Amino acid sequence: MTETTLLGLCAAVLVGLGLFGLIVNPQPLRKVLAFNVLGGGVFMLFGVVARRGAAMGFGGDPVPQGLVITGLVVSFAATALAVALILRLYAVAGTASLRADAIDATTAPADDAGGGDAAAAPRRN
């Protein structure tokens, strides 16, 4: 078996591990971590595909390599957005749980963050 194929199989296992974490771990932050492991596996498989297509003096097919870079940035944006959402949920509800019964439905939108500065937000102009 070639090194590239071996890495391809490794990527398949990473996908399985990521899916397992996404489904089984109850904490949303851990799900985001698992999503990143899963994404790492998918991108790695793309890299294996690129490496298999090495030709013309290129060490790998540049098209999938470029797409992986785009994908990495998109997946960072997804992670940042999900983390911001988790932190906001925690600030408002006091829990970051995904279970429906973990949240008291009557919770009002709380303006709790920010350490008590009640002044209006600065606006431009």
Next chain:
Amino acid sequence: MASMLASADAVTAGGAWLVLALIVPVAGILAAMLAGGRHVARIVVVVVLVGFAVAVAIGWQMLQSGSELVYWLGGWAPPLGVGLRADSLSAVMMVITAVVVAGITIYARAEFRTPAGVTEARAPYAFWIMLLGIWCGLNAVFVSADLFTLYVALELLTFSAMPLVCLDGRAETLQAALRYMIFALMGSVLYLLGAVLIYGAYGTLDIAQLGQVTQADAATVAACVLMTIGLLAKTALFPLHLWLPPAHAGAPPAASAVLSALVVKGSFFIVVRIWFDAMPGVPGLGAAQLLAAMGAAAILFGSVIALRQQRLKLLIAYSTLAQIGYLFIMFPLAFDPAVGAFVRGDALTGGMLQAMSHATAKAAMFMAAGLIYATLGHDRIGDMAGVARVVPVTVLAFAVGGVALMGIVPSGAYLAKKLLLGAADGSGQWWWSLVLEAGGFLTASYVVLVIAQALAKPAAPIVPRVRVARSQEWAALLLAVCSLLLSLAVLGPVPASLISNPLAPKELLASAIAIIGGALLVLAYSRELPRFAIVDRIAGLLRPLRGALCALAQGFVRIDDAARQWSIAGLSMLALTLMFAAAMVLQR
């Protein structure tokens, strides 16, 4: 397969319009983000007008030339470059999206107004920019000819839709948004994994090129399964719908309208692209039957649970769940055993028509629900008797939208149902005809419940909490009427003989049967009963039966609660992945 450089012949005249469809919303996002404040809403109006014109121009071009529009971005030919391609499906979806976005814009101008005294407020800024983001993502989905560009478009949709879910900042909507976000991310990663395998097998991501070369080998089957499952998770097809009811019911009404009418159609459209265009010979009939079975389950669960709701917005959200199911009935009907592939025909036309008619009707229904909420200060179905006397246009909009969904002449859903029934008869798959017919009664049931309750006599005269803006009522009604008249709009491509006179005795009878059937279902197991004396009397007579049926319906609710637990939904997703793979492999 690999033409070296951009030669002019594959690019069609008018292809540049497709670029405009993509960059007009982008320009709007950038301008709105920079200008901020009150300018945002103004910029959106300009973008809606221009974007509408672009969509109509694309539709017009296609009617004139009768062929697809193709454009190569940067002048680079696929597979090295990225192409844009619009066929009739893209064109009609773009036009209907523009119509719905325009309607929502009219509606939301009253809801998302920057309050006096501040230069900029959070909710309007976010709502308008995300609306443009969704439009941009949808147009990209409709015109993109490349599987990876579609991935970026999907993420654009998700990132724009998520903030709309939790725009009001309450804990439960934040949680709904988080569930949606993570589940949708899982879906898009699976989609991307499929695209990776496709590239590994064929060295191209261009859908038209793939359509000519795909074979049912291991990589293609795996790719098809992974992309389909990922997209189903984003479309919220039962049982992968854990995020949909709380997200669509908890968002502000204008946002719910966008999410329910448009966002779920994006991923549905890509499923159609993959099954019909990229790899028509790969999935096979077995997988299509599985897909349609999920659709049938969605219709059954969504409709039954809708009738067990106490809140109007949740009822409409579950109705969306059911209507999404409808969209997937067409797949086995579009399979042609002679060529062993999915072919474009009446079934696909019917399915797309269903998507369009649901987009317009559902946007109208969510808007109407928002106005009812604003008027009463709540949306409890049990306490909204008499609301039709206060906001008649709103209730009329809901009724017209509901009737359009039920499939009464000349609504889009009517024609869709007729086309699908024809295809089911033609292919001998009578069981899907049963599902379609039963679906009509199920849809009628929750529409009848709401309308009857709105028309009932209130216990005490209703004092409206606020006067809703007339423009909002009319925007809802406009979209509802669009849905009701949709079948007339597609008369060109579809023979007129398919549409009968709505006042013909046969059609009147069919409509009456649907409504009576719906009413019987309401009497049988709805949670709230409309406040009419006769209803009480009949319900009294039926008490033992009603008790049993209510218990049965409550069982559906419990199954749904269990299916929407995170770990169960995740397991369902994996199990379905394996089932689809087995179906496709055994087909060979």
Next chain:
Amino acid sequence: MNVMPWAGALVAVLLLALALWVIVVRSTFAAVVGFVAYGIILSLVWMLLHAPDIALTEVAIGSGLTGVLLLGAGSRLRGTEGNENAHAPGAVVRVVAALLCAAVTVGLALTVLLLPEPAPSLAPLAAANLYRTELGNPVTAVLIAFRATDTMLEVVVLLLALVGAWSLAPDRLWGGYPGLRHHADPNGMLVYAARRLPPLGIIVALYLFYAGSNSPGGEFQSATVLAAMWLLAMLAGVTHAPPTAALRVRALLVMGSTVFLVVGVVGMFTAGAFLAYPEGWAKVFILAIEVPVTLSIAVALGMLMAGAPERTVPA
């Protein structure tokens, strides 16, 4: 790289062990630390796969920025861990999930083994057209020429994610300053580093940017290094994230995509297609896009790291 045939196997084993650690370890902090290591090993994999551009991106964004982001979030959420773990799915669910995941993995592994030989590749087409972009690095050519529209949309995705993150703020903090206060010791090492490192980082970023046209590097890697320097200064309390309402921030954010659009439309008239570059002018057009896009990405990444507005006065 075939000098060491066992290098791939070693790296694969390490990677799998780290991934397993990230998924199953109880403490979130330990999981995030494991994830950072996972990212670093992954960038070694990218080197084995002859993809140095991705290795740079992976270590900068995948491991670096994501790691810092998750560490910060993990420390804020520490209090919720025990309670949530108490609601972990039961043994049956875990076993079924493990079996199903294993089945999916096996299927995927079989697919990988059955991928066609010889592998299809666009490398010949890319090589044949590289001269028209006047670039030496084919990956950069993919990102900024062959598939420039994807890149344009991707920068828009970043902006939408940022507005989405901002929209999570409470109403009254809208337009305010993002991120937590950082009480750094003014005489501490971190402040010292935050004053000394950024000039060096900016040079590295400029080098990556410059190198990207012909060798590994490019606007994303360069932008990430810039964002990382900014982040270091923010963490040390040397500077603070600007208010999200500031016009200069928003102008910097939209600048890249705006130039992208304008150059694209100019291409429609001068070269016959959206985002096409006229013969002999490719380098100029590409540079005109890359400079503002790099700055915009850097600001967007930095602001995404800082998160939603959390107060109305600077730290």
Next chain:
Amino acid sequence: MISAIDVFTLVCVAAGAIFFLAGTVGLLRFPDTLTRLHALTKADNLGLGLIVIGLLPRVDSVTAGIKLICIWALVLFASALVSQLIGRAARREELDQ
């Protein structure tokens, strides 16, 4: 055929690798934060230095050599900084208890 440069590289890189190994064993085996830090920073900096020295004679150009040295210097700086921060945090925790 093994040249003198090859031998030099081999010896230096092997020695560097041994330092890394020792540092890692220390990280895993030592009882508390400060001793672990001690194992890591000393061993790793020396190990990396040896590897850089071992590789220097093999570079193609002067710029590549300068890059190698820059990397070493940056790692030295970063590890000094981080060990300082970790050391302080550990001390603070100790004082708190």
